[in-house]
Amino acid sequence: MVLLALLTTLAFAASLATATRVPKGTAVGGDDEAAAAEAEPPEPAALAAPAEPEPAETDAPAQSPAERLVATMVVLNALLVGPVYVLGLANVLTRATLGRTVVVLSVGLLGFAYHRGLRPKALARAWLDCLLLPLRAAWATVRTASFTSIGFAFAVWFLVWTAIAVVHAPTWRDWDGPWYHESMVGFTLQNHGFSIVPLPEYLQKINGYQRLGEMSQLWFAMWAGRPMVEASNLFYSPILVGSVYLLTRRYTRDRVTAIAWSIAFLLVPGNARLLQSTMVDPHAAALFVAAAFYATEERLTLRTAWLAIVALTMAVGAKTFLLIPGFFLALLFLARLIANRRELGGKATAGTIALGSTLLIGMVCETHLRNYIYFRNPVWPDLSVDVPSLGIHWKGMAVLFDPDLPTTQRVNANVDASDLYEKIIAPAWSNTWGDHSWQIADYGPGVSWFALPVGLLVCVVVALVLLRDLVWRLRKRPVNDARATRTRLAAMLAVPVLFAYAASPAVYIGRYHTALVGLLFGLLAWVGSHARFRRFSEGLPLMLQLTAIMMTLWTPAARRYWLTTDQMKELWRTPSAEREVAERLGAPLHEATGLAREAEIHAGDVVGFDGLHFVSLLWNNQYSNYVAWLGAERDPLGKAEAIGAKWVCAGRGTVLGRQVAGNPRWVLVGWLEAERFSVVYRRR
Structure with a gap:
């Protein structure tokens, strides 16, 4: 456990140094930095937001502590899991090789940051900013007497309770966790890599599924064993909370409303109930929303471009369901990179596109090309595909369409739209029509009743607004360029959501779609940025928080995922x-x-x-x-x-x-x- 803490701390320092912006030609860390203060009520000195450097025209924009923390955690995830992939593919993954590789990379990144001008004093201040960020968020909700403080307090309690369960309680008794998620970790440690394991068909998910989430868990399991194998979701929860905060903050008038959105996303049951497990859904959702945030930043830089690419690469490597929205987000982001090639530089843009495409395609190939090579089926083991005209005869465990089979034996487990609507607005935890039907509860009432239907409607509205702007431009009518740009960026959130839900084989399973819910929160905040809908934006996240809290407390004993007070005492x-x-x-x-x-x-x-x-x-x-x-x-x-x-x-x-x-x-x-x-x- 001590070695885990030391190595992770070193890697965090290297990631923080890498993620921290350094103005060109400046050694950051002196006492002559100009302060930029927000026009808000004064705060106690210990909790005051840190002073930000006022950049010159050629420098990077001012960096908020929240953005720095999200960027740091994205880089940290890549720093810890990247060597696992390289060593695992070479089948030389051991404690010694992984530890040495991470140390060398961390020291190298720290040295590179120093060469760029980042001094130890600035790094220490950035670290302090990260540590104080939760306290500043708490103070922001308390000083404004916002009802958001209720959700914030519950979230803090829930995270502490979950952390105790992760470290001290047994691994969670859930089907998928001990079935294949934790088993991926075990076989990778046992075989020192990703070699194919001889297994029966019902265990082939261990060979055929994406593994980035599990390989992130392996970092903790390798150094601390089973007591820490479930730590990954909780450890990377700053990305989960921070990415939605940043996504909604660009559209909201104040930080408190953005904090409310981020807490609401954390408490969505599909996130909250899985934080203390080896299920990868919260981790994958966090990475995907972070990728969407950086891909839609109004001022595109090489830094934001690479953060988007790295986060998206890890997201599609963690969850099969993110391949479709990831594909469309990647296409839209590619178009945006090409459109901004003058600002970014032609050679830099070409290099970013080439290397970024290699990373994304390589991550997809690590799973699907490997499956084709070993099993003659890129979508092994779940899907059988037989298209004789194309010479495709992929043998798998389930077919896409067969309503006569139970949901556990077919890939497309959707129900009719009208039937789905009745089920999705039914009383909490009341659905029992099929094998996995109870998982509709992972949306929670607030998302089911409002955020999901209204958010999908907003996706359509965004498309119509884009079409209107195009028609106006063709007719030489004036178009507000700033508003049009914001609409185009909102469309980069809407398009992946629409295509993913249209192609989803199990819309009712909320945990599969929590990443899309995060993007819908961003779109709803975008609606709230318009003057006539401002009250809407302020009240909606509070409603989402409260309904998520109620959903958590209403969990029946058979589905309870958190330890009761008596169990905690027994623990x-x-x-x-x-x-x-x-x-x-x-x-x-x-x-x-x-x-x-x-x-x-x-x-x-x-x-x-x-x-x-x-x-x-x-x-x-x-x-x-x-x-x-x-x-x-x-x-x-x-x-x-x-x-x-x-x-x-x-x-x-x-x-x-x-x-x-x-x-x-x-x-x-x-x-x-x-x-x-x-x-x-x-x-x-």
Whole structure:
């Protein structure tokens, strides 16, 4: 844990130095910087917004602490996960190689920042700005007597509560987490890279899905084990909150309203309930909204261009659902780069487009080209595609359209629009029509009832306004250039949203679309920037906050994702060695088996399995043992004994289960999962 803290702190310092703007020809950090103060009521000195340098015409624009923090966290994510990809693709990913690479890169970035003119004093002040940013936001809401302070206070409590759960509570008992998210981490650590793992079809998501979210989790798991594997979503939550703050701040009259929008986005159930899990949706949404913010900055610079490219590259590498909106955002941003080539410089623009395209295409190819090479199906394992006229015969687990199949066996799980509307405005947590129908709750009432339908309508309005401006220009009628520019930039938010929702195979699953909700918040704030809708912009985020809070507190026991007060008390009374396996605290595995696993399974020990979904439960808390699938063998127990397996785990009805039951060489340990799906045996 100490090594994790030291390496992450060094990487954060390097990222902060990289993200901090340095005016040309200036050594930042002296005492002669000019201050630019906002025309707002005075603040206590400790909480006052930091003075910003007044840039010359050739310098970068003044940088707000919020923007600096978002940029820093985007760079930090890239700095930590980039080496994981390079070393993982080469199958040389170890603690030593990853740690040394991050140290070398961090020191190099710090040296480069010093060469640019950034001095230690300025870096320390920027760091202090980041640390004080939450306090300044709290003070801004309190001093204005805004109802936003209610949402802010709840968000602070929720983040603290979640942080305790991440570090001290067991990994969350949810299907997808122990099924393939955490298993991606385990197999990557075990194999020192991204090599294809022999697995049954129902576990092929581990081989075939995007992995950037999981590789961000790997950074924490490698140095601190399972207690920190769920830390990634929470750690990168400043991007989640900050990107929506920045996106809406450009349209709002004051910081408090933008803070209200950002808190509302944090508390959207599809974000809030997953912060303490290995589910990647909040992390992916944060990166995508950050990419959209930088891509739509009114003053485009090479710095903002690269932040947009890096954030978008990581977003599409984290979540399949972001490929479609990411494609359209990338196209629009490409057009904008070309249109601004004179301001950016021709060679710089060409280089940015070339290298940026390489990053984006490379990230997509890492998943989909790899899938085609190994499985002859770029959309492996989910989708079967058969187009004989094009010579396409891609075999996968599910077809796109087949209403006779349950939602878990088909890709397009949408319902009729009229039916969806009735379900989306139904009372909270009341939907139970299908396998995943309850996840419609991830939108929350405020988004379902208002932000989603009105936001989609605004997307259409933006398109109509653009069309009107085009007609007026053709007819030589005057057009307000500033307003037209803002509309074009708003369209860069609207177009990805419209195409993504039109192509989505599961509109009702809110967590898949939280990134789009963030863009809709930006569009609604854009509407509120017009004088006649100003009250609308001030009241809407408050409503979204309060409905999200109610949704959180209304969560039924069967779906509760946060620890109750009694569970929190029990957590503190439970010895640390037992916390990760305690069923009463929500552990996904049988407690007695979990304790036996930690006592018996050590570094290098082999655990074999067959007929098991939650394969991540077979690794010890340090991910130091070896897990192998035995189901491809005619004699799986013989294979287990040949490879020296210390434990085997058998699902019900499997060949392995029949072989090991009653075998004198193997002794029953107990059930593996809390739900009692499969059984574990130890070798005598």
